[in-house]
Structures are given as C-alpha cells and as structure tokens.
Amino acid sequence: MLPAAGQTIVDGARPDIEELYDRATGGEAQSEGIWETATTTLYRPVVEIPRSERHLFKYFVDGSTKTYFIGTILEQQRSSPVQLAQVGAAGIQRDIDGGLHTVDVRHQIVLLLDKSALSEDLWEQLQLTASGVENLLVRSTSEEDEYTAIGGNEPRARGAHKANWLMREAELDIARKHRPGRSSDDWLVADGSVGNEYLDWDGPPLIGVAKTFRRDSRFVIGTGPRAKTLNLYGLLASLDEGHRTAVFPRRREGRSQLIAFWYVRLRPQRQLDYPLMGVVKVEIPCPDGSPVESELADTISGALVAERSVTPHGRDSRWHAHLYPVWIAERVIRDSFYSDEVLKAAIRWPEPDERGRAA
Amino acid sequence: MGDEAAQGRESRTAHLGRASATEHDSNSAEEFTFWTRPGARVNPFDIVEAEHLADSSTYGLITNIYHSTDAASHLSNFISNDFGELLGEPNTPRQGTNVAKASVLSNSSDIYMPVQSEARVAFANEDGIHRALGIDTMSEKEEREGRKLRVPAGLIQMSNGEGAIAYLDADYVLGPESAHVNVSGISGLATKTSYMTFLIQSTLQTLNAEDIAVILLNVKFDDLLHIHEARELQHDEKAIWARLGLNAEPFSNVHYILPWGQDSQRTGRPNSFGTPPADCQLYAYPLEYTAARLDLLLSQVPDPADTLGAMRGEVMQGLGQQPRESRWQGVSSWHDFLRGPPLFKDGQAQRVGNVQANSVGRFLRLMRRVVSTRQSGVFVDQLSSRQTTIENEIGELQGGHTYVVDVARLTPDEQTLVFGDVLRTVYGLYAGDSPLDERELPSKVIVFVDELNKYAPAHARGMETPILDQVLDIAERGRSFGIVLFSAQQFLSAVHPRVIGNSATNVLGRTDSAELSDRAYRFLATDIRGHLTRLNKGELLLSHPIYRQPVKVRFPVPAYRLGS
Numbered sequence: 049m050l051p052a053a054g055q056t057i058v059d060g061a062r063p064d065i066e067e068l069y070d071r072a073t074g075g076e077a078q079s080e081g082i083w084e085t086a087t088t089t090l091y092r093p094v095v096e097i098p099r100s101e102r103h104l105f106k107y108f109v110d111g112s113t114k115t116y117f118i119g120t121i122l123e124q125q126r127s128s129p130v131q132l133a134q135v136g137a138a139g140i141q142r143d144i145d146g147g148l149h150t151v152d153v154r155h156q157i158v159l160l161l162d163k164s165a166l167s168e169d170l171w172e173q174l175q176l177t178a179s180g181v182e183n184l185l186v187r188s189t190s191e192e193d194e195y196t197a198i199g200g201n202e203p204r205a206r207g208a209h210k211a212n213w214l215m216r217e218a219e220l221d222i223a224r225k226h227r228p229g230r231s232s233d234d235w236l237v238a239d240g241s242v243g244n245e246y247l248d249w250d251g252p253p254l255i256g257v258a259k260t261f262r263r264d265s266r267f268v269i270g271t272g273p274r275a276k277t278l279n280l281y282g283l284l285a286s287l288d289e290g291h292r293t294a295v296f297p298r299r300r301e302g303r304s305q306l307i308a309f310w311y312v313r314l315r316p317q318r319q320l321d322y323p324l325m326g327v328v329k330v331e332i333p334c335p336d337g338s339p340v341e342s343e344l345a346d347t348i349s350g351a352l353v354a355e356r357s358v359t360p361h362g363r364d365s366r367w368h369a370h371l372y373p374v375w376i377a378e379r380v381i382r383d384s385f386y387s388d389e390v391l392k393a394a395i396r397w398p399e400p401d402e403r404g405r406a407a
Numbered sequence: 408m409g410d411e412a413a414q415g416r417e418s419r420t421a422h423l424g425r426a427s428a429t430e431h432d433s434n435s436a437e438e439f440t441f442w443t444r445p446g447a448r449v450n451p452f453d454i455v456e457a458e459h460l461a462d463s464s465t466y467g468l469i470t471n472i473y474h475s476t477d478a479a480s481h482l483s484n485f486i487s488n489d490f491g492e493l494l495g496e497p498n499t500p501r502q503g504t505n506v507a508k509a510s511v512l513s514n515s516s517d518i519y520m521p522v523q524s525e526a527r528v529a530f531a532n533e534d535g536i537h538r539a540l541g542i543d544t545m546s547e548k549e550e551r552e553g554r555k556l557r558v559p560a561g562l563i564q565m566s567n568g569e570g571a572i573a574y575l576d577a578d579y580v581l582g583p584e585s586a587h588v589n590v591s592g593i594s595g596l597a598t599k600t601s602y603m604t605f606l607i608q609s610t611l612q613t614l615n616a617e618d619i620a621v622i623l624l625n626v627k628f629d630d631l632l633h634i635h636e637a638r639e640l641q642h643d644e645k646a647i648w649a650r651l652g653l654n655a656e657p658f659s660n661v662h663y664i665l666p667w668g669q670d671s672q673r674t675g676r677p678n679s680f681g682t683p684p685a686d687c688q689l690y691a692y693p694l695e696y697t698a699a700r701l702d703l704l705l706s707q708v709p710d711p712a713d714t715l716g717a718m719r720g721e722v723m724q725g726l727g728q729q730p731r732e733s734r735w736q737g738v739s740s741w742h743d744f745l746r747g748p749p750l751f752k753d754g755q756a757q758r759v760g761n762v763q764a765n766s767v768g769r770f771l772r773l774m775r776r777v778v779s780t781r782q783s784g785v786f787v788d789q790l791s792s793r794q795t796t797i798e799n800e801i802g803e804l805q806g807g808h809t810y811v812v813d814v815a816r817l818t819p820d821e822q823t824l825v826f827g828d829v830l831r832t833v834y835g836l837y838a839g840d841s842p843l844d845e846r847e848l849p850s851k852v853i854v855f856v857d858e859l860n861k862y863a864p865a866h867a868r869g870m871e872t873p874i875l876d877q878v879l880d881i882a883e884r885g886r887s888f889g890i891v892l893f894s895a896q897q898f899l900s901a902v903h904p905r906v907i908g909n910s911a912t913n914v915l916g917r918t919d920s921a922e923l924s925d926r927a928y929r930f931l932a933t934d935i936r937g938h939l940t941r942l943n944k945g946e947l948l949l950s951h952p953i954y955r956q957p958v959k960v961r962f963p964v965p966a967y968r969l970g971s
Contacts, residue, residue, distance in 0.1 A: 099498045146500045147445070357497040358487035362479020372499045379477075 064260045065212060066240050070329075071262040073243040074298055078266045078277075083308050083334075084295035086342035090269060090283075091291050094312070097350035103144055104351040107151070107236035109222050110377035111137035111215035114385060115208045118395060121161060123170055128162040129203050131189075132391065133211035136381035137218035139226055140373055148376055151226060154218045155384045156185055160207040163188030187214070220245050227251040235348075239374045242331045247305040249333040255348060256331040259369040263324075267296060284327055289316040292349040295340045298331075307331050308340045312349045314356040315368055325368045328352065421529055423447045426457055427506065428524040437511055439467060439522035442504045449507055451938050452959035453565045454539050456531040457509075459523070463516035466531055466539030467509025468956045470934040476503035510932065512539040512955045536563060536571035541953040545576050558613045559651040560606060560949055561960025572651055573960045575606075575912060577614055579952045581851050582886035585911035589859070590947070591899040592916025598945055599895040600630055602914060603855050604658075605962050607893065610853070611807075612653050620849040621658075621809040622801065622829060626822070626857045629681035629970035631811050635661040636968040647963040657967035660808040663687035664800045666817055666825075669784035675793070678784055678816045681971040690812075691787040691794040692824070694741055697778070698726040703827035704820060706872035708773060714766040715773075721760045725749070740788035745775050777820045785821055797828040804836065806849030819861070823874055826862055829854065830877045837888035851889045854881075859894040860901035865927075875903065882909040900925035915939055915948040915957070931957065 071077075082090075097104065115133040139152035159178060163171050171188075178186045189206040193213055200206065223236055223246075230236070230252035238246075242256035265280045287293055291313055298307040308331070315326035330348060332340060352371075360375040361367040386394070424443040428434040439457065443449060451469050459465045478484050478501060485491050487501070511519070515538060537543045545557045557574035564570040578584040588606065590599045607621055625631040637657045640648075648655035667689045668678025677689050697704065701719040710716060725735040726744075734749040745751065749759055756768030778786040787794065801810065812829060814822040833852055856862070863878040881890050882905060894910070896902055900922060907913070907927065915931075918939045922928075928936055930950070935957060939948060942959070950957040 098495065100496055142499060146496070146498065148499065148502070354498050357489065358478075358499060358501045359483065360477070360479075361483040361486045363477065363483075372501075376499075376502060 066258055066260045067262055069212075069243060070241045070258060070260075071264070073241060074262055074265075075300060077262070077264045078268060079296040079298065080268045081271075081297065082269065082294040083297040083306075084340045084342045084345055087294070090294050091287060092294070092342070092346060092349075093288075093291050094346050094349040094353060096290065096353045097347065098354040099142075099144075099146060102351070103142075104233065104235050104347070105237050105355070105373075106142055106234045107226060107230070108140045108142070108239070108371070108373040108377050109137065109219050109236060110140075110239040110374050110381065111135070111219045112378055112381040112385075113208075113211040113215045115160070115211050116388075116391065117204055117207075121166070123166055126165050126167065128165040129207065131160040131204060131207040131211075132395070133158040133160060133207070133214075134385045134391070135211055135214045135218060136384055137215060137222055138377045138380040138384075139222040140377045140380065142373055148373060150380055152222045153380060153384050154222065155183070155381075156214065156218070157183055158185045158187055158211055158214060160187055160189050160210055162190050162203045162206075164190040165203075185214075216243065216245065223254060224251065235351075237371065237374065239371075239377070241329070242307060242333060244300055244307075246333045247300060247303060247307065248335050250335055254333065257352065257371060257374070258329040258331070259366045261329040269294075281323065284311060284313075285323060287311060287313045287327065289313050289326070290353055292330075292345065295342075295345050297334075304337045305333070305335045306337055308334050310345060310349075312352050314353055328369045328371075422527045423449060423455065423530065424507075424528050426522045426524055426526040426528055428521070434521035434524070436519045436521055438470075438508055439465070439511065440506055440508050441522075441526075441528040442506050447505070448566050449505075450566045451934070452563075453567075454512070454531045454536050454563070454958075455507075455509055455528050456535050456539075457522045457528045458526045459514060460518050460520060461516055463514050463518050464535070464538075465514045465518075465522050466512040466535060467522075468512055468539075468958070469507050469509050470932055470956075471937075472505055472507045474503055475506050476501045508934070510956050513541065530565055530567045530569055532569060533571040537574075539955075540573070540958065541955065542574045545574055545953065548576075555613055558606075559609045559653060560951075561947065561962040562647060562650060563958055563960055570650075573949055573958055575949075575951050576953050577610070579911045580610065581614075581619075581853075581891050582889065585909075585952060586886035587882060587892045587894070587910040588912040588914065589893075589899075589902075589907060589910040590895045590914035590916065591897065591902075592918055592942075592947075594897050598916060598947075599914075600627070600857060601965050602916075602947060602962055603893050603895060604631070604634065604965055604967075607853060607855065608656075608658065608966075609651070609653055617807040618850045620804045620806055620852045622804075622833065622852065622854045623809065623811045624826060624829070624854075624856045625811055625813040625815055627815055627970075629679060629683075629813075629815070632663060632665075632679060632681060632684055632813060632970060633968040634658040634809070634811065634965075635684070638966055638968045640964070640966060644964050647961070648966065651963065653963075655963065655966040658809045660805075662800065662808060662810045663813070664690050664795070664797070664810060665813045666783065666785045666821075667691035667787060667794055668816070671784060671793075677813070679813050680815055688795045688800055689793060690785070690797055690800065690825075691790060692778075692785050692796070693787050693790045693794075694738070694744055695726050696790070696796055696798070697786065697824075698722050700824060700828055700831075702873040703831070704777060704824045705773060706823055706827065706874045707820065714762060715770060718759070718762050718766060718770045721762060741778055741786060742788075745771055745779060777818070781818055783817050783821060785817060785825075797825060798832050801829060801832040802836065804833070804849060804852060823862065826856060827874045827877060830874075830881060833890055834877065834881065834885075834888070837890055849889075851891060853891045853893055855893040855895075857895045858897075859906065860896045860898065863903040863906045865901050865903055879903065879905055882906045898922050898925075900927040902927075911952050913950040913957075915942075915950070916946070917942040917944070 113133055113135050115131055118132050119130050121128050121130050135156045135158055137154045140148050141151045142148050174186050178184045187210055189203050189210050234252055236254045238256045241258045263280055267278045267283055269276050293311045295308050295310045298309055311327050311329055313327050355371045358372050359367045360370055364370050424441050426439050426441045449469055453469045455467050457465045549556055556577040558577050559572050560575045561573045562570050563573050590602055623631050635657050640655055645655050663684045665677030665679045665687050677683050705715055738744050750767055756764045756771055758764045759767055814825050862874045881892050920940050923936050945961055947960055948957045949960050
C-alpha cells in the first residue's frame with residue numbers, strides 16, 4: 049500500500065479535479081504500445097536544457113475557478129440551487145531574460161442554476177436581466193457537454209464542473225488567440241491535461257503539463273507472448289530523476305488524431321515522500337496521428353527538468369510538480385478575482401415582505 | 408496615437424512605482440509603502456512624491472527599502488536550488504520586488520489621509536523637496552517680512568541626480584524662535600568642524616554679517632588658525648559652493664587670540680601648533696585676573712562640602728578687594744600666592760578665614776598642580792604689554808568679525824578655564840553684567856566649541872560645575888540675549904540632555920551602532936538611526952524644527968587653508 053501524497057490527507061467529497069478530468073478525457077485506462085520514433089527503451093535520460101541555453105517555453109496558460117453556493121431559488125413547486133462562480137484564465141509570457149508579464153487575463157462571473165428545474169419564463173427573465181449586467185453569464189448546470197458526467201447527478205457538483213468547463217474554454221481561447229506571431233520555437237505550456245479540446249490543434253507548438261493525473265493507467269509494452277503490462281506505479285517506480293518514460297498514445301474512438309503522453313521525473317525521489325511526487329505528465333497533440341519524434345520528446349523533457357527551479361514550495365502542496373510560471377499565472381488569476389467579502393457584498397437580497405418572508 | 412504612446416512611455420519611466428497597501432501592511436497618515444518598477448533605484452533619504460486626493464501630492468522621505476518575494480520561507484529558496492546544490496540561473500527568476508517605506512513629510516493641500524494604494528510615486532523635484540521640508544514657507548516668510556532668513560545648510564542629493572538646497576530658518580538658528588546648533592559623530596569621519604565653519608560662513612553670507620560676531624575655539628592642532636587664508640579649490644568643489652549660492656572664500660576680519668607659552672617670552676611666539684598667523688594677540692592669565700575665575704579653573708574638582716568654594720571666596724575677596732587687606736598686600740605673583748602668606752607659612756598651609764588649614768592645603772596642592780607644575784605657560788604673574796586677556800579681547804566684540812581663541816596646546820584644566828572665561832565674558836556683555844564699558848554690541852554672537860561633553864557632560868547630576876551652569880544658561884536663555892551656541896562632540900550621549908534638548912538644529916555624522924542605542928537618539932526613527940552607521944565622510948543628517956524628518960546633506964569643503 050502506498051501512502052497518500054504528504055501522508056494522510058483529508059479526503060474531500062471529490063478527489064483532485066485534474067485527476068478527474070484526466071480520467072474523463074483519457075478514455076480507456078490501458079494504453080497500447082509506445083508512440084515515438086525510437087521504441088527500444090522504456091526510460092530515456094534527458095539532458096537538462098536551461099532557458100539560458102535554449103528558451104523553449106515562452107507562454108504559459110492556466111485557469112482557475114471558485115464556486116459559491118449562495119442559495120436555493122424556489123418557484124412554486126420548483127427549486128434549484130443557485131451558485132455563483134468566478135472563472136478565470138491567464139496567459140503569461142516569459143522573456144529571454146526570464147522576466148514574466150501578463151499577455152491575457154480573463155475573468156467572468158457566472159450564475160449557475162439548473163434550467164431543467166425551472167420554468168422557461170423564469171429562465172428567460174434571468175437571461176434578460178443578466179444581459180444588462182456587464183461580465184455576468186448565466187449557465188445551466190443541466191446543459192450537457194462532453195464531460196457532464198464528471199459532475200455526476202448532484203446539481204451543485206454539476207455546477208462546479210460547469211464552471212470548470214468554462215475555465216477550460218477560456219484557456220483554449222487564450223491559446224488560440226495568441227497563436228499569431230509565435231514561431232515553431234515559441235512553445236506554449238498549458239497547465240493540466242490537454243483533454244480532447246486540442247485534438248485537432250494546428251497552431252504553434254503546445255504541450256499540457258499535469259501535476260496530478262489518473263492513477264489507473266496501464267501500459268502494454270510489446271506485442272505477442274512477450275508483451276508485458278505495467279500499472280502506473282510500476283512504470284514510475286523505475287523512473288529516475290532527469291529521465292522520461294517512453295511516449296504512449298491516447299486515442300479517442302472515431303478520431304484519427306491522438307494525444308501522445310509521457311512522464312518526466314523532475315526531482316530525485318529520495319527527497320520526496322511519495323513515488324509520484326516530482327513527476328509530471330506531459331501531453332502533446334498529434335493532429336496527424338504520427339508518432340512523436342523521440343528527439344523532440346527529449347528536448348521537451350530536458351526543458352521541463354530545468355523548470356524545477358524555482359519552486360512554489362510553501363505556497364502550494366503540489367510544488368514538487370508545479371511549474372513556477374504556471375503558478376504565477378494562477379496567482380494572476382486569483383488576484384483578478386473579487387475577494388469573498390466583495391462578492392458576497394455585491395449580492396443583493398430581496399427585501400422581506402410584510403410577513404417577513406423574502407419576496 | 409504615437410504621441411500618446413510616447414507620453415505613456417515617458418510617464419512609465421518617470422515614475423518610480425506605485426503605492427501599495429495590503430491587508431497586513433496598511434498605509435497610514437505617518438508613512439506609506441510603494442513598490443518600485445524593475446530597474447528603478449532609490450536610496451534611503453530620497454524624497455518622493457505620491458499622487459494623492461484632490462490632485463494633491465504627498466511627500467515622503469524614504470526610510471528603508473526591502474526586497475520581497477513570493478518565497479514562503481528561506482527553505483523554499485533552498486529547495487528551489489535543488490536542496491542546496493546551488494544551481495545556475497533559475498529558469499524563471501522568483502517574482503520579487505523592491506518595496507520602499509517612506510515617512511510622510513507633508514501634503515501640498517494639508518491632506519493627511521493615507522496615501523491610497525496604486526497611487527503613482529516619483530522622485531520629488533527641487534520645488535517638491537522644498538515643499539516637503541517646509542522650506543517653501545520660509546520663502547513666503549521672507550517675502551512677507553522683507554528680510555533674508557533662508558540659510559543654506561547643505562545640498563540634498565538624490566539617487567536620480569536631482570538635488571535641492573537644504574535651508575535652515577535663521578529664526579530657528581539664531582533666534583528668536585529657537586537657537587543653537589549641535590553636531591556629533593565619529594572623529595575623522597563626521598567632519599564636524601568643517602561643517603560648523605561652513606554653516607557659520609553660510610549664515611554670515613546670507614544674513615547681515617555686520618550684525619553677527621563669531622567666536623571659534625580651536626581645540627585641535629592649528630585647524631582654525633588659518634581661516635583667513637584662501638585655499639585653492641578644485642572645480643567640482645567650487646561648484647558646490649556656487650550651487651548653494653555662496654561664495655567660496657575664507658573668513659574675513661579674523662582676530663586670532665593665542666595662548667602665551669613657556670617659551671613665548673624668549674621667542675615671541677604663542678603656544679600653538681604650526682606656524683601662527685602673522686597678526687595675533689597672545690592671552691595669558693595673571694594672578695589677579697585668574698583669582699576672579701578660580702571657580703572656572705577648579706570646576707572639575709569634586710567639592711561636596713563646598714570647602715573649595717569657601718576658599719575661592721576668601722581668595723577673590725583677598726585679591727580682588729581694593730585696597731587689599733594687609734595680609735594680602737604682599738601677594739603679587741603666583742609664587743607669593745602658592746608659597747607665601749597668608750595661605751602658606753613656615754612650610755605649612757595656614758587657616759584662612761573659616762577655612763581650616765588642611766582644606767587650604769588641599770587647595771594649594773590643586774592650584775600648584777594646575778598653575779605651576781603642569782601648566783603650559785599661560786599663567787603669568789603680571790600682564791605685560793605683549794599679553795592680553797580673554798576679557799579684553801572678547802570684550803571688544805564687533806559685528807562682522809571672527810575671533811579665534813586657541814586652546815589646543817593647553818592642559819584640560821586650562822582649556823576649561825578659557826572656555827568658561829569666554830562664555831562668562833560674552834554672557835556678561837549681553838546680560839548687562841559686564842564690568843566693561845557699555846557700547847553697541849552685535850545683535851548676535853555665535854560661539855563655536857568642540858568637545859562640548861567636557862564642559863557639559865551628560866551624567867553631571869550632583870556634580871554641577873560653574874562651566875556647566877554657564878553652558879546651560881546659554882543653552883536655555885542665551886537666544887533671548889543673542890548668544891548662540893554652535894557645539895560639537897563625538898558622542899551625543901555624552902552631552903547634558905538639557906543642552907541637546909535646547910539645540911534646535913541637530914546635525915549627525917557617521918555614528919557607531921553602540922552609541923546609537925543610547926536614548927539620546929530616540930528622536931530619530933529606528934530605520935533612520937541604522938543609516939547613521941553608513942554615512943560617508945562629508946554626509947550628514949540634518950534635523951531642524953521646520954523639517955518633519957531629518958534629511959541627508961552634503962556640504963562643500965572649506966574654502967580656507969586647513970591646518971597642518
């Protein structure tokens with residue numbers, strides 16, 4: 049039995065959302081074969097490539113949400129929880145000297161209700177009213193999207209997922225918006241799994257770097273009677289610092305495009321207390337479906353190893369696998385959010401009627 | 408569009424940063440914090456201007472600068488370097504900023520609400536610096552009253568190369584509002600004497616010099632024995648004088664009053680260091696003259712039962728009374744006084760009046776040590792035509808003239824006597840107690856003394872001396888008579904607090920940290936105190952009643968020939 053990261057942790061009602069999405073978008077847990085041009089080894093050493101030597105990662109995109117349950121709306125016999133979410137995404141550019149600056153920040157307030165539980169009239173009235181408020185969206189938690197199932201059936205959980213989905217859309221929009229002007233050497237790093245939104249990505253180079261990822265992955269290496277299957281722990285147990293695993297494919301049924309992924313260990317395990325700590329999962333769109341050049345995977349991995357300095361240690365429990373510019377992007381987003389106090393103060397409640405009930 | 412962009416760029420480069428108030432570190436009416444943009448350089452004592460409410464500006468003096476990052480702890484930085492492996496340059500330098508704290512000096516519209524967060528901050532220009540310090544009110548006062556009162560006291564130079572003249576209000580230097588100036592700092596580094604002579608020259612050149620007399624005590628070598636001789640200045644040295652609006656010139660109308668020495672009778676030269684000025688007067692202390700000043704001579708001797716006091720009374724009466732009593736008629740020299748009747752007979756001390764013989768004996772032992780055994784030659788039996796007294800010279804005080812009294816080669820007891828004599832003479836002139844002819848006196852007299860701690864020590868309780876009383880009198884009441892004390896010492900903590908407390912203008916040079924822990928420095932903010940240990944030679948901190956905070960100034964090198 050492996051201890052939880054950081055020893056025993058309080059388990060919330062839902063586990064890490066990045067892990068959830070990785071599982072939701074990753075399709076089958078089992079990955080067949082190695083998807084790179086050099087297929088002979090399961091592990092490859094990488095040469096660290098610091099920024100001063102080759103400045104590969106110039107853009108970083110991240111998103112963040114904060115969802116509040118503010119009450120329940122009652123319409124005769126109908127009711128729906130009402131949630132308010134702050135959805136944000138930011139794009140950070142890093143200059144040749146390492147300096148960071150913000151190139152894009154998105155901040156949206158979203159009102160989330162279950163449209164299926166309310167009347168059309170009420171819903172239309174809500175939409176009309178919201179249209180007069182700058183930066184306020186109204187979204188239904190019952191509106192289906194590709195990953196609605198993540199939210200389950202509970203309306204509030206679906207609301208949190210909806211907010212998260214809007215965040216991912218904002219991230220994708222930023223990535224798309226900042227395609228012009230980027231050369232083939234101006235890589236963009238998106239935080240987390242790229243999901244399936246980037247399957248047909250045709251822009252300048254982009255990778256997703258996930259700090260946490262599904263744990264149920266299995267890898268079938270080889271074919272025929274000599275094929276062997278490894279689980280994630282088995283695969284990563286032998287992954288040394290400064291090394292990467294082979295590249296694996298993640299396919300989506302009915303699509304020729306695929307996402308290739310592999311794992312890189314950024315830090316020596318001896319200083320960390322959990323075998324998955326210090327490991328990131330790298331995902332890269334392969335719109336043409338062809339295997340990844342092994343040299344390219346080495347280069348990307350070498351540049352990632354160099355990103356281990358500096359760390360947000362002390363500020364984020366995931367510091368060991370968190371890229372600092374991505375953490376900065378997260379801070380930019382959080383700083384653009386209203387504080388809880390301001391948000392709560394902005395919510396106007398109806399005056400009670402003569403019987404003391406809310407109108 | 409291009410002009411706006413250019414203006415925007417100019418605005419961005421002209422401003423240092425923006426004010427920053429946080430949840431745990433708010434701005435207040437007393438101070439504000441601002442972050443600086445990358446590449447901006449500021450230093451403690453720079454004066455900045457922050458945009459404020461109602462289009463006003465708040466001026467602040469930078470007291471400290473911090474570098475802040477998002478590292479949670481030093482451990483985070485250690486871990487970021489691969490657990491102490493000291494990696495090369497990080498891929499992404501940790502986000503950090505320099506944050507400066509500024510103490511509020513003033514607001515252009517008297518609005519003392521805290522500087523709001525995000526207010527733009529820039530270096531103050533010369534006008535802004537003057538408004539910040541309150542010097543603009545001096546200009547208004549000058550115009551209103553039709554007289555000069557802004558005395559240049561040094562140059563404020565800021566990190567952006569801008570500077571401004573720091574002015575003192577003459578009403579707070581020479582009175583009547585308040586008076587006196589004190590300077591302290593480590594010897595050799597604080598340039599105390601040079602600053603004081605500069606300030607005196609600035610005062611004379613700015614105000615009506617004809618109305619001001621200056622008395623300087625030379626305590627070290629021949630530092631002040633050539634102040635009438637010009638010195639060749641470098642171009643940059645002259646530039647500072649010019650920038651201050653002052654003439655780089657030596658003192659004029661200088662009178663040198665130098666001590667008689669053991670060899671003076673033979674050589675005709677004073678007991679002074681170096682080559683004495685050609686035109687000087689030699690002072691000495693003859694018996695009768697000294698007898699009237701015995702309290703000054705023996706001021707450092709503990710006398711709890713006042714037996715020496717009683718003895719002094721007997722002597723002053725005996726030698727001062729005209730005609731003298733018969734037993735004193737034979738006393739015409741120091742030898743007669745110390746070894747003859749009425750004090751000494753047949754090899755023994757004698758009872759005199761109510762003073763017992765053993766007390767007289769103690770008195771004689773003290774006097775012999777001071778005026779005979781260890782004297783420098785300044786004590787003489789009678790004044791000759793080549794000698795004068797302090798009272799005679801200082802008694803002729805004229806406005807527009809400078810009197811240098813040399814005590815450098817005197818013994819400590821003699822120095823105390825001379826200093827006390829100078830003060831008593833001046834005080835007597837201005838307080839109307841002087842036996843000298845009444846005449847028109849200059850409205851102000853500046854007396855400069857170094858090593859003030861010798862005459863007005865801090866821990867003098869129970870050991871009050873006539874000298875201390877004199878100094879306290881001048882410190883507390885002198886300004887009403889027109890007597891202004893310019894004083895200096897190495898350690899502010901070593902000087903009597905009532906003297907320092909009455910000194911309206913305090914100037915501080917480089918000081919060590921042990922000294923700064925003394926409560927004498929409590930008038931300085933903690934951050935500012937720390938900076939005193941790092942002042943360079945020629946840099947001083949100027950505290951003046953008009954200023955809300957002390958400012959750092961530089962001053963020009965003396966334009967007179969320095970001592971050997």
